Amino acid sequence: MEHLLNPRVKNIQISGIRQFFNMIQEYDNVVSLTIGQPDFPTPSLVKEAGKRAITENITSYTHNAGILELRQAASAFVKERYGLNYDAANEVIVTTGASEAIDIAFRTILDEGAEVILPAPIYPGYEPIIRLMGAKPVFVDVRESGFRLTAKALEQAITANTRCVVLPYPSNPTGVTLNKEELQEIVNVLEAKDIFVISDEIYSELVYEGAHSSIAQFPSMRDKTIVINGLSKSHSMTGWRIGFLFAPAYIAKEILKVHQYNVTCASSVSQYAAIEALTAAKDAPRMMRHQYKRRRDYVYHRLTSMGLSVEQPTGAFYIFPSIKQFETSSFDFAMRLVKEAGVAVVPGTAFSEYGEGYLRLSYAYSLETLKDGCDRIEQFLQEKI
Template identity: 40%
Template structure:
């Protein structure tokens, strides 16, 4: 018998829930769990940024803004991006969105449709593949291999090209692996895109969180800005996840189409968050430097600890994640994460939720205190020792 549930749109009904959230929700029902799961800074948004948002409300700034966002904020984003060697006009090449997630969704919807193929460098953030499916396009994995440090190889892109290939989605620095693509590594990738006449959707939400190499923004490479949608936001670097403030920067012909969808679905980002974003970009550089220094110390601590436990883990170059190899335990990623949560009271994310290339690994976020990391490592030691007894 057909039910009302059976009459839902098949594409939407078939989408799986986020694997990250599944483990986060399970952990939230348990006591005394140390979470290395959700990628969210443990820092509170710096006070001067919060104060600017509060002051906006006190001044009665509660109305809609321009669909593209406050011009002052778009101008601040333009100046910020210029520091990475790109020039975007705030009038028509920058769109303020509700988090980087909305910007990714808009970019995919504008650049892909039924019959198209979109390449995704995987392991990859969990939203890319479902959002491609929602357009009717087909996601195609370009593998990031552990033996290559999870770096993207231009030859692997070439091997997956055909007449239906429309775009590629990159995340640099990478979530979940923490790998960073340098300029020398990005240049052959850019060459492939030019040869194949492909678009690029480049998620650089972690651009500020690099430790050993300066960040190279993909559209700063010759010929790339005209075919790239750059995704950014305030969530990670400025500890502003709950403010839901992101942006897209792209050539006017792409951004206009994104703005049109944004007008009909979102209208505009919250005004108080936009005002806070202005403050963050104009006067938050010191806060970012302080937080990055703390993340740097934590990444060294957790990487050293995991390797001492026998979980091979290279030192990540960016973001705030490590991606240790758990294949030596004989467990799948799901089995390891579930067992560690139940018996070790430590929450990590199984690597397979980031694509098949993540199987055999788990993601651990070090956006938590040194004390929590040390305690989590000790619990993992006991868990692994018990598993060998």
């Protein structure tokens, strides 16, 4: 019966990050710098709110779009932090993590043959959904422009079939962000075109230089932009599965139908915890941001001292050094690091073929672990390469 399974599903692959992670499980005494998961506990106030929701039997379905109080809190949060304006009643959807928001946004705007522009190397969560829709990912190589999508490269990639551009900044895996001026240039290309933007801003609270800028801040772009965000990274809540989708009412109305048939609503218990995260615990990201910045400075300093060429990250919690000088594939290099140095990092090719020649390190680990990991890499470079 296997031949009857949907070929589009058969043709997509498990994420390269997970594949690599699973493969290295058999090796002992390995320091892992692989996972993009905050190492802080969820803030206590948030956990208490979740417990209270269970005790008080707030355990039934909620409004499909999410509890209104949470949508209001999310709307107020992005207004205060980023100057974005979304009506809680009909422009905000609470999703099961940013992952679901990505899925339902693509499923609402894509059909067969539609093209989606992806600046690469890029987070592997977009391409499979695009392919499942029979749409076409169009990768734009941003390795030579400091991993930033430029107006020129964007313009060259646009065709009559372009339906959407994904702006994944702050970036996983490179840690690069786009500032207002860089966004303005992209806006100049897009504002007169009928092309949607999906702006994945899941790392917006983890920006170390200047303030986070969103393309939805530009009035000419708001009407065609879908902003995705969530609490996984900002509040260390990956397992609670709370994401947010912000879009103009005419788009949100259609996305809500897909969301409804997909999950009905996000978990009620998690939604109550999320209200607390965005109100009483809304400053929690500041403490974590401070720690991540120290770790970024440490790892950046260590890697550059080893002679590796690396773009200084300005956001998220990843760093993406080049290993081109060693003339070996990212995969082989990462495998050797596991086997010979006892340190695990993700090969750049987990982020599309345009990640070849790079490694992704996550610094969402304690300084102690980061030191151990960097020492091992340094020793490997000195003795084995």
